[in-house]
Amino acid sequence: MLTRRNLFxxxxxxxxxMLALESCYSSPEIPPAPDGLGHDFEFLTLAxxxxxxxxxxxxxxxxxxxxxxxxxxxxxxxxxxxxxxxNGLPLxxxxxxxxxxxxxxxxxxxSLTPRLLTxxxxxxDDSKEIDEFLNNWRFxxxxxxxxxxxxxxxxxxxxxxxxxxxxxxxxxxDFCGYTGPPVL
Amino acid sequence: MSxxxxxxxxxxxxxxxxxxKHLDSSQLTSEKTLETDVVVIGSGAGGGNAAEILAKEGLSxxxxxxxxxxxxxxxxxxxxxxxxxxxxxxxxxxTKDRGIKIFQGRMVGGGTGINWTASFRTPPTTLNYxxxxxxxxxxxxxxxxxxxxxxxxxxxxxEWTDSPNxxxxxxxxxxxxxxxSWGKISRNVSGCLNLGYCGTGCPVNAKQSTLVTSIPGxxxxxxxxISKARAETFDLRKGNIVQLKCRAMNARGNSPSxxxxxxxxxxxxxxxxxxxxxxxxxxxxxxxxxxxxxxxTRTFLHPVNISGAIMPFPVNGEYGAPQTSxxxxxxxxxxxxxxxxxxxxxxxxxxxxxxxxxxxxxxxHAEIMKQRPFLQVLIALQRDGFHPESTGxxxxxxxxxxxxxxxxxxxxxxxxxxxAFLAMAEIQFAAGAKAVAPVHxxxxxxSSPREVKHAIAGLPMEILxxxxxxxxxxxxxxMGEDPVKSVVNSNGRHxxxxxxxxxxxxxxxTSIGANPMETIFASTAKFAGDLAREMIN
Numbered sequence: 001m002l003t004r005r006n007l008f009x010x011x012x013x014x015x016x017x018m019l020a021l022e023s024c025y026s027s028p029e030i031p032p033a034p035d036g037l038g039h040d041f042e043f044l045t046l047a048x049x050x051x052x053x054x055x056x057x058x059x060x061x062x063x064x065x066x067x068x069x070x071x072x073x074x075x076x077x078x079x080x081x082x083x084x085x086x087n088g089l090p091l092x093x094x095x096x097x098x099x100x101x102x103x104x105x106x107x108x109x110x111s112l113t114p115r116l117l118t119x120x121x122x123x124x125d126d127s128k129e130i131d132e133f134l135n136n137w138r139f140x141x142x143x144x145x146x147x148x149x150x151x152x153x154x155x156x157x158x159x160x161x162x163x164x165x166x167x168x169x170x171x172x173x174d175f176c177g178y179t180g181p182p183v184l
Numbered sequence: 185m186s187x188x189x190x191x192x193x194x195x196x197x198x199x200x201x202x203x204x205k206h207l208d209s210s211q212l213t214s215e216k217t218l219e220t221d222v223v224v225i226g227s228g229a230g231g232g233n234a235a236e237i238l239a240k241e242g243l244s245x246x247x248x249x250x251x252x253x254x255x256x257x258x259x260x261x262x263x264x265x266x267x268x269x270x271x272x273x274x275x276x277x278x279t280k281d282r283g284i285k286i287f288q289g290r291m292v293g294g295g296t297g298i299n300w301t302a303s304f305r306t307p308p309t310t311l312n313y314x315x316x317x318x319x320x321x322x323x324x325x326x327x328x329x330x331x332x333x334x335x336x337x338x339x340x341x342x343e344w345t346d347s348p349n350x351x352x353x354x355x356x357x358x359x360x361x362x363x364x365s366w367g368k369i370s371r372n373v374s375g376c377l378n379l380g381y382c383g384t385g386c387p388v389n390a391k392q393s394t395l396v397t398s399i400p401g402x403x404x405x406x407x408x409x410i411s412k413a414r415a416e417t418f419d420l421r422k423g424n425i426v427q428l429k430c431r432a433m434n435a436r437g438n439s440p441s442x443x444x445x446x447x448x449x450x451x452x453x454x455x456x457x458x459x460x461x462x463x464x465x466x467x468x469x470x471x472x473x474x475x476x477x478x479x480x481t482r483t484f485l486h487p488v489n490i491s492g493a494i495m496p497f498p499v500n501g502e503y504g505a506p507q508t509s510x511x512x513x514x515x516x517x518x519x520x521x522x523x524x525x526x527x528x529x530x531x532x533x534x535x536x537x538x539x540x541x542x543x544x545x546x547x548x549h550a551e552i553m554k555q556r557p558f559l560q561v562l563i564a565l566q567r568d569g570f571h572p573e574s575t576g577x578x579x580x581x582x583x584x585x586x587x588x589x590x591x592x593x594x595x596x597x598x599x600x601x602x603x604a605f606l607a608m609a610e611i612q613f614a615a616g617a618k619a620v621a622p623v624h625x626x627x628x629x630x631s632s633p634r635e636v637k638h639a640i641a642g643l644p645m646e647i648l649x650x651x652x653x654x655x656x657x658x659x660x661x662x663m664g665e666d667p668v669k670s671v672v673n674s675n676g677r678h679x680x681x682x683x684x685x686x687x688x689x690x691x692x693x694t695s696i697g698a699n700p701m702e703t704i705f706a707s708t709a710k711f712a713g714d715l716a717r718e719m720i721n
Contacts, residue, residue, distance in 0.1 A: 063553055063554075087438075
């Protein structure tokens with residue numbers, strides 16, 4: 001399981017070094033959560049929603065609408081879809097996704113380990129940096145001695161749920177040439 | 185999402201309105217104890233089929249199903265709705281190392297409610313292997329023949345004569361060009377409108393799933409259906425089961441509530457599939473149920489790898505019957521098992537399934553999604569369980585008591601997966617593909633047979649790099665005549681516990697080497713008739 005504890009326990013740095021380093025680095029700010037379209041969020045926290053609002057455009061890239069207004073709206077819908085999808089999963093799977101977000105949300109991790117272990121971006125505003133982080137996780141070694149398969153599995157989870165939430169949405173269907181279910 | 189009802193006459197919904205016995209246990213407010221002749225745990229190809237046979241013989245039957253009761257009017261051909269409501273773990277069930285994604289039905293109708301209707305008799309080579317190598321009796325080709333005929337009649341399994349959609353015709357064309365064998369898949373449908381949405385629940389009651397055939401048959405004969413109830417454990421006394429304990433699921437269906445349902449029966453039929461059935465036996469923690477530690481072992485998946493191709497013409501693989509053509513060339517030419525054999529088929533190509541199956545994100549992923557109407561996809565199903573190195577997986581219990589499957593992919597099976605990537609690419613190029621993309625983390629998109637061949641030779645065949653899937657769970661309670669080497673005998677009866685049978689795909693001692701539904705129908709019909717006669721006399 002990817003937790004801060006494991007990462008640090010198994011990393012080459014001692015906790016004291018970490019604490020010393022942390023005080024020298026400024027923590028990147030978690031982006032603000034976009035409004036929730038009236039959805040009553042059960043799983044996603046404000047911080048999760050903020051991070052998803054930055055991840056989704058990089059994951060979906062040209063698949064999203066080009067108009068900024070439309071794009072902002074569908075990102076809100078994707079985040080609502082995320083919450084609904086995760087709420088339907090078995091509780092053990094939900095706990096795993098919570099751990100994934102705890103790594104993404106954590107300022108401590110963000111400030112210390114970007115290039116070292118998890119590659120979580122140091123700033124959520126820079127889409128190039130987010131793309132790099134996603135690719136680091138995507139191409140991470142599934143048999144890593146330090147993180148096991150967790151980065152690769154975390155990547156697949158984040159990307160799949162985001163893809164599912166967007167390509168199930170009728171607003172994506174023009175883009176992927178789908179005319180929708182037949183009318184009976 | 186709109187919940188608008190479609191206009192098709194939904195006789196299953198009507199049956200329930202007119203009084204078929206059904207309890208949605210998520211609505212229960214107090215503990216319930218029930219008594220019956222037989223309790224059948226599961227409502228898919230095994231359970232639904234057995235329930236009807238037993239009920240029609242005059243036995244009182246209760247059918248337990250963990251998933252919800254949805255009927256044609258509730259099936260809207262929407263992927264998000266269907267995957268979250270009708271599949272195990274929202275269609276995100278995975279093996280322990282996350283290397284294989286498992287698509288398994290969880291609804292009244294089980295896998296038959298959401299499968300793609302492909303119906304094959306058990307291949308003779310599989311039956312012969314069971315007879316010769318696995319100590320199974322009564323499963324010779326001749327002995328099974330009448331049961332296949334029975335299943336084909338009951339579930340209207342017929343040759344599919346409509347034209348294939350372009351996804352399937354591309355498979356046919358590629359095989360023709362290469363001079364390798366291919367065939368048409370029989371389907372269990374009646375009045376099929378060729379929509380292409382078998383995987384999201386048939387909205388017109390054309391698919392002859394147990395939801396529209398044997399479950400109504402059992403209910404008409406007086407059986408009772410309990411939906412949204414998870415069978416948890418058997419209680420035993422003096423070597424026999426005295427009670428099944430179930431827990432009602434919450435309304436959302438993702439975890440059990442506190443409400444208990446206890447069922448006392450003369451006989452208990454396990455039909456929860458190759459992951460669910462072993463789990464109930466393991467949770468019960470009884471030496472009698474698992475005397476030799478075999479429960480959950482030899483679980484097979486037909487591990488599937490995938491090849492995508494961009495065709496010069498629109499394929500629109502989301503429409504039209506999804507799975508109508510196949511090639512057994514790489515099964516038939518490898519039947520000595522020196523090289524691993526695999527079956528080639530096609531999947532449906534609705535956008536959510538496509539988007540979540542491809543590896544990667546960003547620009548490259550979006551570009552493929554944009555070309556999705558031109559996408560042709562082949563899948564290869566590895567025939568696991570026929571080689572000393574191919575021993576399948578093991579069902580285990582997670583911390584909350586739900587089952588997991590540890591399925592390490594053997595080097596033998598990996599060889600088959602690499603060969604399958606190449607075979608699929610060759611067929612796609614032969615059929616005129618402009619480019620081929622093996623679904624593998626480290627693969628690109630290749631525009632010539634030479635390039636793709638070179639690339640496939642260098643791809644690491646490793647878990648979480650090659651994307652693997654399964655839609656067929658088999659084994660885990662293997663049958664055979666030797667009580668030390670098998671869990672049930674060749675009649676699906678538990679070797680030690682007299683009032684327990686297993687009637688589902690978990691009894692298979694190997695994988696089937698073809699889509700397993702018809703084998704489950706046929707073997708269950710054979711077993712259930714014998715059980716009914718014994719219980720009546």
